[in-house]
Amino acid sequence: MTADGLGGSTEAEAGLVFSCRGASVELPHQHGARHVLDDISLELRRGEILTIVGPSGTGKTTLLRLLGGLTPATRGAVRVNGALIDGPPAGVIIVFQDYSHALLQWRTVGRNVAFGLEGRLPRGEIEERVRDALRLVRLEAHSDDYPWQLSGGMQQRVQIARALALRPAVLLMDEPFAALDAMTKATLQDELLQVREQTGSSVVFVTHDIEEAVYLGDRVAVITGVPGRIKRTVTVDLPKPREQLVTRQLPKFLELRYLLHQAIGHGGHA
Amino acid sequence: MRELERLLARINWLGLGTIALAFALWEISLRAGFAQYQNLPTPSAIAIGLVEIMSNGQLLADTSHTLLSVLVGWLAAVAIGVVLGLMLGASPMLRRYSLASIEVLRPMPGIAFAPVALLLFGFSLQMELMVIILPALWPVLIATMGAVMGVHARLFEVGRTFRLSRGEILRKIMLPAALPGVLVGARLSMTLALVLAVVAEMVGNPAGLGYAVVREQQAMRPELVFAYVAAIGALGMILNAALTGAVNLLFPAASGRLREVGA
Numbered sequence: 001m002t003a004d005g006l007g008g009s010t011e012a013e014a015g016l017v018f019s020c021r022g023a024s025v026e027l028p029h030q031h032g033a034r035h036v037l038d039d040i041s042l043e044l045r046r047g048e049i050l051t052i053v054g055p056s057g058t059g060k061t062t063l064l065r066l067l068g069g070l071t072p073a074t075r076g077a078v079r080v081n082g083a084l085i086d087g088p089p090a091g092v093i094i095v096f097q098d099y100s101h102a103l104l105q106w107r108t109v110g111r112n113v114a115f116g117l118e119g120r121l122p123r124g125e126i127e128e129r130v131r132d133a134l135r136l137v138r139l140e141a142h143s144d145d146y147p148w149q150l151s152g153g154m155q156q157r158v159q160i161a162r163a164l165a166l167r168p169a170v171l172l173m174d175e176p177f178a179a180l181d182a183m184t185k186a187t188l189q190d191e192l193l194q195v196r197e198q199t200g201s202s203v204v205f206v207t208h209d210i211e212e213a214v215y216l217g218d219r220v221a222v223i224t225g226v227p228g229r230i231k232r233t234v235t236v237d238l239p240k241p242r243e244q245l246v247t248r249q250l251p252k253f254l255e256l257r258y259l260l261h262q263a264i265g266h267g268g269h270a
Numbered sequence: 271m272r273e274l275e276r277l278l279a280r281i282n283w284l285g286l287g288t289i290a291l292a293f294a295l296w297e298i299s300l301r302a303g304f305a306q307y308q309n310l311p312t313p314s315a316i317a318i319g320l321v322e323i324m325s326n327g328q329l330l331a332d333t334s335h336t337l338l339s340v341l342v343g344w345l346a347a348v349a350i351g352v353v354l355g356l357m358l359g360a361s362p363m364l365r366r367y368s369l370a371s372i373e374v375l376r377p378m379p380g381i382a383f384a385p386v387a388l389l390l391f392g393f394s395l396q397m398e399l400m401v402i403i404l405p406a407l408w409p410v411l412i413a414t415m416g417a418v419m420g421v422h423a424r425l426f427e428v429g430r431t432f433r434l435s436r437g438e439i440l441r442k443i444m445l446p447a448a449l450p451g452v453l454v455g456a457r458l459s460m461t462l463a464l465v466l467a468v469v470a471e472m473v474g475n476p477a478g479l480g481y482a483v484v485r486e487q488q489a490m491r492p493e494l495v496f497a498y499v500a501a502i503g504a505l506g507m508i509l510n511a512a513l514t515g516a517v518n519l520l521f522p523a524a525s526g527r528l529r530e531v532g533a
Contacts, residue, residue, distance in 0.1 A: 070427055087430075094431040101424040106446045115442070116432040166432070 016082075017170055017202050018044040018067055023076035024227070025062055033074075036062045038227040040076070044170070049196060049203040051217035053210055053260060059228030060206045061097075061174055067204060068094040068172045080170075091169040095176050099155040103147040109158050110134070110143035116166045133165040136195050153184035157191070164195065173205045177212070186244050189216055193242060210264070214256045215242060222263045232263050311493035319493035320500065328482070329501060336467050336478035337505065339395065343402030344463040348456050351407040355414025355452070360444065365415075376412070380405020380462075381469055388474045395477075401470035402463050409458035417451025418444060453517055460513055464506050479505070 023040045026033040036059040044050050044067075054060055065071040066078055069088035080089040093116070096102040104112050113130045121129070134140050137157035147155050156176055163171055173192075177185040189212065196203060207213050213220045214236055222231045238252055247253055293313045299305045300312045311319070323329040358365050358372075384401050391397035425447060429439040471480025479502050486494035 068431055070430060088433055090433065092431075094427070096424060096428070098424060101422045102428050104425070104428075104443070104446070106449070118442075119438075 015046040016043050017046055017080065018042075018204070019077075019079045020066070021077045021079075023066060023073040023078050025059070025066060025071060026074045027062070027071070035227040037066070038225075038229050040066075040228075040230055042221055042230055042233065044202055044204055047200055047202055048218040049193075049205060049216055050219050050221060051205045051207060051213035052221045052223055053207055053213035053264070054223035054228065055264060056208060058223050058225060060208070060223055063223065063228070064094065064172050064174050064204060064206050068092060070094070091166075093163040093166055093168040093171060095159055095163050095171060095173045097175040097178055099152070099159045099176075099179075100147070102159055103155060103162075105147055108144050108146055109139060109150070112147065112158055113162045113165050115162055129165045129167075130161075133161040136164055136198065137161045137191060151184075153180050153188065156180065156188065160188075160192075160195075164199065164201075167199065168201060171201050171203045173203060175207055176205075178207070178209075185212075190242075190244065192216065197241075210257055210260045211248065214238070214253060214260065215244075215247060220256075220260060222260060224264060234259060234263075309490075309492040311496055315493040316496040316500065319491070319497040323494060323497055323501075329498075332477075332479045332482045332498070333501065333505060336464075336471065336480065336502075339398050339402065339467045339470075339475075339478065340460075340463045340509065343399050343467065344406060344456075344460050346399070347403045347406035347459050347463065348410050350403070351410025351455065351459070352414050352452055354407075355411045355455075356418055356440075356444070356448075358411070359415040359418025359448070372411075376408050380466055384470060384473050387470070393474055393476055395475060398467060398470040398475040398478075401474065402466045405466055406459045406463045409462065410452065410455040413455025413458070414448060414452045417448035420451065421447040449521060453521070457510070457513055457517075460509055461506065464502070464509060468502055 020040045020042050023037065024035070025037040026035050028034075040063060042050075052060055052063060062071055066073060067080075067085075069085050069092070073085075078085045080092065104115060107115070110130050113133050114126050117126045117129060130143070131140065134143060137160055139154060139157055139161060142150060142154065142158075147158060150158070156179075160171075160176070177188050180188065192203070192205075193216065195201070203216075205213075205216055207216075217236045219233055219235050221233045223229065224231045234256060236256060238247055238250060238256075297312050297314060300307075300310065320329075358368065380401065383404055384397075387397045387400040391400060421444060425443050426439065429443050434442065467478065468480035468483075471478040471482075472484050475481070479498055483495055483498045483502075486492075486498060
């Protein structure tokens with residue numbers, strides 16, 4: 001226990017928000033347990049965007065839920081700021097892929113964004129934070145609309161604003177743009193990068209889109225197999241700020257994209 | 271003026287014409303002797319009867335009794351149904367223990383309880399309320415339970431990631447998410463409550479509109495029997511319209527969602 005405590009504090013000092021050490025997850029299934037994640041070791045540094053990319057069915061969502069405290073580790077240790085995770089940690093918010101289920105359809109956009117703040121802050125401050133969060137995702141004009149009156153991309157921005165209103169230290173994003181069209185997706189990617197610049201939040205971003213992983217990430221972790229394992233982690237040394245047209249044409253971008261395709265097993269010589 | 275125009279445009283003239291035609295045929299066939307029933311009054315006699323019970327205050331007294339019983343019984347049924355429905359919807363264990371009993375009790379025709387209630391409470395308001403409440407709570411209970419079970423699991427995870435307490439999850443997620451379902455159950459239950467009140471007044475509690483129908487029948491005043499039946503129908507329509515209006519006023523978002531799903 002002492003060693004753990006010391007390990008924790010040095011990790012915190014080293015600027016690690018999350019650290020997974022040999023974490024495995026088995027989920028209950030019809031016939032006994034299903035092994036979803038195996039021996040996951042990875043870390044999230046303060047202020048970085050870590051993207052996790054891999055094919056479907058490799059446990060990406062489970063990994064995110066593990067970090068978000070919704071699913072416990074069967075083996076191994078998951079720490080947030082040096083402390084073992086026991087339920088959803090403070091300052092860590094999950095942004096779910098299915099925005100239509102994750103939003104409170106009976107509340108207006110503004111009241112959805114206020115959801116996490118009610119009863120925790122004075123009214124005036126809540127209003128201010130809701131306004132700021134809606135401005136970050138450029139939805140100031142839609143505060144009084146209901147979610148079902150908005151397009152998919154706008155609804156997902158509402159969910160992101162709701163998370164941002166809490167000023168979280170960490171955003172855990174589960175394929176948030178997967179259900180959106182290419183143009184909306186590009187816009188939201190750039191918004192996310194801007195928001196990160198303005199708020200300094202750390203982000204774990206799960207996706208099955210390799211280009212998205214490279215474009216957004218400071219580092220990319222590749223997860224493959226059943227049960228899912230981290231196959232390799234790549235540092236993305238692309239210049240910032242990133243720009244949709246320029247960045248995606250850089251030789252370095254193409255090189256990373258090729259590397260990740262190979263790591264995932266495309267091309268036959270992984 | 272615009273308001274009046276819109277109101278006039280909403281009136282279904284053809285539908286009203288059909289009703290007028292039916293009344294006219296009824297009136298003519300009785301007067302001309304095509305149809306011969308000793309105790310079937312003409313529509314004009316019923317209208318005169320209605321005016322009579324309206325002007326002598328009898329209708330108001332009978333209606334206020336029935337209205338009060340319906341409202342008290344319905345509110346009690348909704349309260350009990352919502353609480354039990356929430357508990358059953360939220361707890362799989364509770365469902366395992368009690369769903370079998372519910373499936374036995376629920377299909378029983380509520381009217382069958384009337385003699386039991388009569389035995390227990392005699393000719394009284396308690397008897398009438400029991401006859402209303404027991405059958406009227408099922409639609410609310412079943413609808414609430416279904417609505418709670420139908421709340422998407424993601425919403426509870428949203429509650430957890432925002433670190434809400436159990437009470438907050440109940441208040442801010444479960445109740446509002448289940449509200450449209452609860453309202454559907456409450457509306458079904460309102461219709462049922464009126465039917466049951468009238469039956470209870472016919473067989474048990476000697477008061478209100480149901481008793482009035484029987485009273486006038488025994489007094490050999492068929493035109494008043496029909497007048498009271500018409501009053502019961504009107505009360506049903508008014509109650510339904512009032513409830514719909516109240517729901518739209520109190521829960522605009524929920525009624526918007528109901529319209530979305532076409533309920």
